[in-house]
Structures are given as structure tokens and as C-alpha cells.
Amino acid sequence: xxxxxAKHLVFLLLTLFVVSFLxxxxxxxxxxxxxxxxxxxxxxxEQVDLLTRQLGLDRPLPVRYxxxxxxxxxxxxxxxxxxxLPVKDVIWKHLGNTALLAALAFACIVPLSMLLGIxxxxxxxxxxxxxxxxxxxxVASIPEFALGVFLASIFVVWLGWLPGTATLVAGGGWSVATxxxxxxxxxxxxxxxxxxxxxxxxxxEVMQRPYIRTAVLKGMPFRDVILRHAVRxxxxxxxxxxxxxxxxxVAGVVVxxxxxxxxxxxxMMLEAALFKDIALVEAGALVAVFVAVATNIxxxxxxxxxxxxxxx
Amino acid sequence: xxxxxxxxVLSVSPPAMSRRRARDLWRGVARVGESRPATVGxxxxxxxxxxxxxxxxxxxxxxxxSDLAALAHPTPSRAHxxxxxxxxxxxxxxxxxxxxxxxxxAPLAVLGATALGCLLGLAAGYHRRWIDLVLTRACDIVLSxxxxxxxxxxxxxxxxxxxxxxxxxxxTKAPIIARIVRGLTLELREREYVxxxxxxxxxxxxxxxxEILPNARGPLLxxxxxxxxxxxxxxxxxxxxxxxxxxxxxxxxxMVKDTYGxxxxxxxxxxxxxxxxxxxxxxxNLLAVGLRELGLRD
Numbered sequence: 001x002x003x004x005x006a007k008h009l010v011f012l013l014l015t016l017f018v019v020s021f022l023x024x025x026x027x028x029x030x031x032x033x034x035x036x037x038x039x040x041x042x043x044x045x046e047q048v049d050l051l052t053r054q055l056g057l058d059r060p061l062p063v064r065y066x067x068x069x070x071x072x073x074x075x076x077x078x079x080x081x082x083x084x085l086p087v088k089d090v091i092w093k094h095l096g097n098t099a100l101l102a103a104l105a106f107a108c109i110v111p112l113s114m115l116l117g118i119x120x121x122x123x124x125x126x127x128x129x130x131x132x133x134x135x136x137x138x139v140a141s142i143p144e145f146a147l148g149v150f151l152a153s154i155f156v157v158w159l160g161w162l163p164g165t166a167t168l169v170a171g172g173g174w175s176v177a178t179x180x181x182x183x184x185x186x187x188x189x190x191x192x193x194x195x196x197x198x199x200x201x202x203x204x205e206v207m208q209r210p211y212i213r214t215a216v217l218k219g220m221p222f223r224d225v226i227l228r229h230a231v232r233x234x235x236x237x238x239x240x241x242x243x244x245x246x247x248x249x250v251a252g253v254v255v256x257x258x259x260x261x262x263x264x265x266x267x268m269m270l271e272a273a274l275f276k277d278i279a280l281v282e283a284g285a286l287v288a289v290f291v292a293v294a295t296n297i298x299x300x301x302x303x304x305x306x307x308x309x310x311x312x
Numbered sequence: 313x314x315x316x317x318x319x320x321v322l323s324v325s326p327p328a329m330s331r332r333r334a335r336d337l338w339r340g341v342a343r344v345g346e347s348r349p350a351t352v353g354x355x356x357x358x359x360x361x362x363x364x365x366x367x368x369x370x371x372x373x374x375x376x377x378s379d380l381a382a383l384a385h386p387t388p389s390r391a392h393x394x395x396x397x398x399x400x401x402x403x404x405x406x407x408x409x410x411x412x413x414x415x416x417x418a419p420l421a422v423l424g425a426t427a428l429g430c431l432l433g434l435a436a437g438y439h440r441r442w443i444d445l446v447l448t449r450a451c452d453i454v455l456s457x458x459x460x461x462x463x464x465x466x467x468x469x470x471x472x473x474x475x476x477x478x479x480x481x482x483x484t485k486a487p488i489i490a491r492i493v494r495g496l497t498l499e500l501r502e503r504e505y506v507x508x509x510x511x512x513x514x515x516x517x518x519x520x521x522x523e524i525l526p527n528a529r530g531p532l533l534x535x536x537x538x539x540x541x542x543x544x545x546x547x548x549x550x551x552x553x554x555x556x557x558x559x560x561x562x563x564x565x566x567m568v569k570d571t572y573g574x575x576x577x578x579x580x581x582x583x584x585x586x587x588x589x590x591x592x593x594x595x596x597n598l599l600a601v602g603l604r605e606l607g608l609r610d
Contacts, residue, residue: 011449011452014449014453015452015453015456018453019453019457023465026465026466026469027469133601134349137349137594137597137598137601138594140597141541141545141590141593141594141596141597142590142593142594143545143548143549143552143565143586143589143590143593144549145548145549145552145565145568145572145586146548146568146586146587146589146590148572149568149572149575149579149582149583149586150583150586152575153575153579153582153583156575156576157575157576157579164575164576247458248458250458251458251460251461252458252459252460254460254461254464254553255460255549255552255553258552258553259572266460266461269461269464270464270553270555273464273465273468273469273555274464274468274554274555276468281465284461285457285461285465288457288458288461289456289457289458291458292456292457292458293456296456
């Protein structure tokens, strides 16, 4: 177990290293880029050159990258040109907001997709299975922005039950809680479609195993066969898939955040990229990759805990 | 974006090798009719292909022409069957023309990713040792990166064009296909016909492309359908985020971006392109579900 964790931590560091270098090189390869961004389009070339020299940006790329890494290690990630705040503060604030959204969505996705996935997979090709398969295929096929538009046109425009934006500032007679309903609903629908199909496939496979047949033949009630024998085994494979959804929930919800004007991490990255806020893009990419690889490792660990056969 | 149903795809056993390929292919196409999801999927895809191909005939107006008179009442009318957008452009015309870029870019990127992924996967699975290690690790790194953020960084840096979108989609999707092909290759390289080809003195490239690859086509085909659907979603998402195909030419995602702010007044402007893109992706995913069913029945 310790060896496993150590090996994966090395991979995590390697990935962070490679990605940070690539993003750094992409943004700062041409020495004038940062100074040009700082000074704006109307600065003369002399001014740009002067600032480039003052900031030490005319030094070779590896030197600057080493300096960047050194600063990042002490917690200094630079200053955000877009938000006029230290990058660290900007990232923490938006990451917190996204974590709230992601936690709520995750708390709905797991039970919902387990329930539907198991119900569909326990009797393959039954009417219930076909219905759930159709449902999961359709909701996973509709892009998040389209789901957002569909749900908003029903619940905001037509029925008027919910607010159309989720700025996390109570206003216009809508509380923060009501603002969260639609963004969470969109994420849950889009994401659970995929998770349902994974759990269903795993469940179908388990239901064909000999120990299930034995349990049925010895006269065990079908409910107990499902709950005691099938479910535990059927959840082993999808647990990694479920853990991988955290990655999507943190970094991939940029669309939902944009639809509902939610002040989250993904939208922050979009704004930073469009504004060419280099310091924020670099730090944000690192955070996103860290979350991705860390959840990957957690998924593998959960897998090992659930399935003793691969623990060796 | 969610990753594809890799584990499920892998469970489809590669169909047995056959010499009568052409007849097999035809029989395979005809068998699509045996699965209801596949039939519905194919019909939806054919519908949009026809719309894209016939766009010049179907579209009643030029896609970028504004009808200023219609701006007062942009809702569906006799002159504009689906209504107009916020600039008075006919939605039906934009919808028809907008089907073209999606139906070209998404499959093109899938072909690119499949070709690159097959090469990487075959090389890693057939040669093993250090090639395998390096390629697998490189793929892991690309896959660990949240793709949307990668697209944002790359496309805002290099600018967005159809070719750039095909490029990033190819590069980010190839590792997934490489992983699938590698898994299949590890299994197939132990078969007798591979050993026979080695005895005949065939080159490694020949064995990979002629002996192994054709036998991996079943799972790959299902995956290509899924991947086309995902690519259509991503192209829409990029358009919606404002980093997709450049305006003013119609692009479904971009159409939603321009008009979803006016949802409370004119919801049809955003609903129409949303319905179009959703139905097209549903078509590809239903086809994938159907193909997987047919594959499992063998």
C-alpha cells in the first residue's frame, strides 16, 4: 500500500512538473509577451523592451521557469491582472464556490446513479432496463448548455419558480439556495447519465456470475441476492469512474458556471484565458491538474480497498 | 467532459477474422436494422447529413443576412418558420448552414484521433518495454489534464479556427483510443496468426497494421460513434464559451451564446440551436448503444 501511494505521488509530481512547464513555455516563450500584456496595445516597442528587461523576462526560459517554480513553492503565485488581486486569493475564492457546487452535485449523482444503474442492470433487457438506458443515453447526449437552456426555459421563463442566474448574492427576491437548484440539476442530469451506464454495465456482468446463480438456486429472495451479493461486487469497477467525476465537477463545470453566471473556478479560468491573465492561467492549470491526478489516485485507492484481490 | 465508456467498449470481443470482407461489411450495415436504437440513431444522423448537404436549397435566406423588419417580432412566422435571432437573421437558414461545420469537424477529428491513437496504441502494445512505458505515461499525462481547461488555454493562445479545433480534438482524444488499442493489442499479439506472420518474416509494421488492427475494429467502431457524439458536444461547448468557430458564420454553440441572455423574452432563439445539437448527439449515442448490443450478441 505504501509503495503504491509513493509511486503515484511521484507520478503526481511528474505530471505537475510537465504540465506547469508546458503552460509556462506556451505563455511566456516569446519574451515580450508578458510586458506587452502589462502595458497594453498602445505601448511602444521601446517601452515593452524596457519593462521586459526590468522584469528580467529577457533571460532564458529555463532560468525564468526555475525562478517561477521557486516562488510557487513558497506560495507566491503572482498577481492577477484580471481580478487585481493576488492569484492565490482569486483561486481560493473561486475554488471554494466550485467546491460547494461540486459537493451538492456529487451528493445527488452518487445515490441517483447507483439506484438507477442497479435497477437497470439487475434484469438486463427488461422494460425497466430499456427505459433507464434510454434515459441515461439521452441526458448524457444533451450538452450542458443545452440542458441549462431547456431547464431554464421551463422553470425560469415558463413557470417562474426559480432564478435564471446563480451569482451567490441573494437578490431580486431569490435566496442563494434557490439559485443553486438549476446549476446542480444540470450537472446531476448530464453527469449521472454516464455514471448510470457504467454501473449498469458492471451490474449486468455481475448478474451472470456463478455465485449469483447459486444464490438464486438456493432459494434466496431476489431482493437479498441483489443487496447482499450483487451490489457490493458490482460497485467495484464503477468506483474509479465515480471518483473521476470529481475531476469533471471541479474543472469541467465551466459551461454550467457560464450559463448561470456562477462565480466558480471554471469560469474564472475562462475569463483568465480570454483576458490572457498569464499568472492566473498558469496557477489555475496547476490546481486543475493537481485535483485531477489526486482524485485519480483516490479512485485507485478506493478500488484497492473494495477489492482485496488487487491489494497485493 | 466525461471520459468514454472504456471498460464497456473493451468487453466487446473482436469479431473473428474473415476473408470475405466486402460481404461481411454489407451484412454488418444491413444488421443495423436489427437494433431499434441503432436504426433511430442512423435515421437522425442521416436527417442532419441531408440538412447539411442541402443547406443551400433548404435555407430560405442567406445565413448572415439580417431582416430588420422581423426584429420587431422575431418569433416564428410565415416569413421565418423558426423565427429570427437578435440580429434579425433567419434561424432556419442559420440552423441548416450551421450543420455543416459540426458534421465536418467532429468526424474529421475522430478520424485523426483514431489514426494517431491506433499508431500509438499498436506501438505501445506490440513492442512493450520502454516504448510502452513512455507512451503510456505520456498518454496518462494528457488524460489527467482537464480537457476543457486545456482547450481554453490552447485556443485562446493560438486563436480559434476549424483546423485548430480539429487539431486539439485529435491530440486530446488520441490517448484514450491509444489506451483501448493497446489493451486489445496486448491480447491479440499472442494469437497464432501473429506467430505465423512472424514465422513468415513479416515486418513489425505489417503485423501491427494487417494482422492486429483489423481484429480490433469492433470495439473501435463503437468508440468512434461515441467519440463523434462527444466531439459534437465539445464543438458546441467551445462555441458557447466564445472560443469556438469565429463569427459571423452560423455555429450552433455560438448561436446559443449570442441569444441565451435573451431567454426571458425570446426563448426560441436559444432553444432552436440547443434542440438541433442535442438531437444530433443523441443520434450518434443511440447508434453506439445499438452497435454495442449487436456486437455483444455475436
